[in-house]
Amino acid sequence: MAPTLYLIQRSPPCRTVQLVAKHLNLDLIEVVVDMPNKEHLKPEFLKLNPRHTIPTLVDSNGVSVWESRAIARYLCNKYAPNSSLYPSEPAKRALVDQVLDFELGSFEPAIRNTLSAKAFRGVEPNEEQWKQLTLNIQVLDELIARNNGRYVASADHLTIADLSLLANTTVIAYLDYDLTAYPNVKLWYTTMADELPYYRDIHNNTLEVIMTLTLYLSKTSPPCRTILFVAKQLNLEINQIILDTQNKEQLKPEFLKLNPRHSIPTLVDHDNNGLAIWESRAIARYLCNKYAPTSSLYPTEPAKRAIVDQVLDFELGLSQVIRTTLMAKALTGVEPSDDRSKALDSNLQVLDKLISRNNGRYVASADHLTIADLSLLANTMIVSYVDYDLSAYPNVQEWHQRLTDELPYYRHIRDNTFEALKQKIANSKSQK
Incomplete structure (x- = not known):
C-alpha cells in the first residue's frame, strides 16, 4: 500500500x-x-x-x-537509500542538510513574511522584512554560484535541498518577482522548472488553488456567514483570516489600509490588484459579477436584479432588528423590549409575505435561489440557536427548514458558528 x-x-x-x-x-x-x-x-x-x-x-x-x-x-x-537525491556519503549529506536548515530557519520565514504575506494576507511588509528577504536571496544566489550555477547543495546533481527550495520559490513565480539582481537564482529556477518533468503539473495545480481571495471575518458574524454561503454556492476557494475583534485586530494600521471603516467582513481580491471590498452585500454582488456573471444567484436581467437588490436592502434593516433582539438575547440572556419585539414581528411578517409571493420557495424569485436568500439565511440562523418560534410565520419557517436541508454546506457552517458563539458567551461571562 x-x-x-x-x-x-x-x-x-x-x-x-x-x-x-x-x-x-x-x-x-x-x-x-x-x-x-x-x-x-x-x-x-x-x-x-x-x-x-x-x-x-x-x-x-x-x-x-x-x-x-x-x-x-x-x-x-x-x-531510495542509494539515490544521490540525499547522498549517503557523510560530507555530501551534510551539505544538503546545511542548505535545508538554512531554508527552514532563514529563507522560508523571509518569503513567508514578505511575498506570501503581501500576496495572500494583504499585509505590507516592513523595511526590515524586505531587507531580510534580500539578504536571503543573496545567500541563495551565492550558494548556487559556488556549485557552477547548477544546484544549491551539489555541483553536479539535484538534491532534496533543491526541491525544497523550489517549492518555496513558487510564490516568486506567482508574483512575477524580479530576480534580475540574482542571476544564479533566476537561472537555477528556470532550469529546474524546464528540466523536471513533474514540476509544471505540481506548479500549475498549486497556482489553481492558491487563494486569490482572502476574507477577513469573525465566525459569529452573520454578514461573514453570507460570504461563506455565497462562496460555497459559487464553488470559490477563499483564504479565511479570523480577526480577534475583542483585541482590536481590526484597528491595526495594516487592516485600516484595507478598510478605513475597520469592519468585517472585508474581502481582498489578489487577482484584481489587491482590491479590498467591505460590506457583505457589496462583496456578494462582486463575487457573482466577477466569478459567475451569468449565474442566477444574482440575475443579470435588470428587473430580476432589482428585486434581489430590493430584498437585500430590506434585509439590511431586518439584520439590525435581529441583532438587537435575538442576538442580544443569545449574548446577554436579556429579553428584548416590547418595541424591539414588535419591530422583529413586523419584519418577519414582511419576510413571510415575500416568500409567499414566490410560491413559498424563495425570497426574491419564484424559481431559484439568490444571494438575497443566502444573506437572509445567514441572518436568521440565530433563530435555531435561541429556539425562536417561527410558527406564526409559516412561509419563513418552511423556507428556513428547506434551505437548511437542501444546501449541503449549511449545517457545517452553522455548527461552526454555534460553537464559536458558545465560546464567545462563555468568555463574556468569565470576564464579568
Whole structure:
C-alpha cells in the first residue's frame, strides 16, 4: 500500500514532499485536509501528529512522520537509500542538510513574511522584512554560484535541498518577482522548472488553488456567514483570516489600509490588484459579477436584479432588528423590549409575505435561489440557536427548514458558528 500524505495544495512544505515523491517515482495517496474547518484538530489526526501540522505522512507500516524535510529524508532513506537525491556519503549529506536548515530557519520565514504575506494576507511588509528577504536571496544566489550555477547543495546533481527550495520559490513565480539582481537564482529556477518533468503539473495545480481571495471575518458574524454561503454556492476557494475583534485586530494600521471603516467582513481580491471590498452585500454582488456573471444567484436581467437588490436592502434593516433582539438575547440572556419585539414581528411578517409571493420557495424569485436568500439565511440562523418560534410565520419557517436541508454546506457552517458563539458567551461571562 502506498504512503498517505495529508496536505493542502497551496502549502510549500507539501509541495516539497510531492516533488520528492515524483522524483523517486513513488505513488502517494493524497488526502486534502480542510484546515479552515479544523480537520487537523480532530482526535484522529492528532493521533498521527500532535503538532497538528501539514504535511503529515503515514507510511504503509504505520509510521507517521511530520515536517516536510524530515519526510523528504525518510522517503529517500527508505525507498531510495542509494539515490544521490540525499547522498549517503557523510560530507555530501551534510551539505544538503546545511542548505535545508538554512531554508527552514532563514529563507522560508523571509518569503513567508514578505511575498506570501503581501500576496495572500494583504499585509505590507516592513523595511526590515524586505531587507531580510534580500539578504536571503543573496545567500541563495551565492550558494548556487559556488556549485557552477547548477544546484544549491551539489555541483553536479539535484538534491532534496533543491526541491525544497523550489517549492518555496513558487510564490516568486506567482508574483512575477524580479530576480534580475540574482542571476544564479533566476537561472537555477528556470532550469529546474524546464528540466523536471513533474514540476509544471505540481506548479500549475498549486497556482489553481492558491487563494486569490482572502476574507477577513469573525465566525459569529452573520454578514461573514453570507460570504461563506455565497462562496460555497459559487464553488470559490477563499483564504479565511479570523480577526480577534475583542483585541482590536481590526484597528491595526495594516487592516485600516484595507478598510478605513475597520469592519468585517472585508474581502481582498489578489487577482484584481489587491482590491479590498467591505460590506457583505457589496462583496456578494462582486463575487457573482466577477466569478459567475451569468449565474442566477444574482440575475443579470435588470428587473430580476432589482428585486434581489430590493430584498437585500430590506434585509439590511431586518439584520439590525435581529441583532438587537435575538442576538442580544443569545449574548446577554436579556429579553428584548416590547418595541424591539414588535419591530422583529413586523419584519418577519414582511419576510413571510415575500416568500409567499414566490410560491413559498424563495425570497426574491419564484424559481431559484439568490444571494438575497443566502444573506437572509445567514441572518436568521440565530433563530435555531435561541429556539425562536417561527410558527406564526409559516412561509419563513418552511423556507428556513428547506434551505437548511437542501444546501449541503449549511449545517457545517452553522455548527461552526454555534460553537464559536458558545465560546464567545462563555468568555463574556468569565470576564464579568
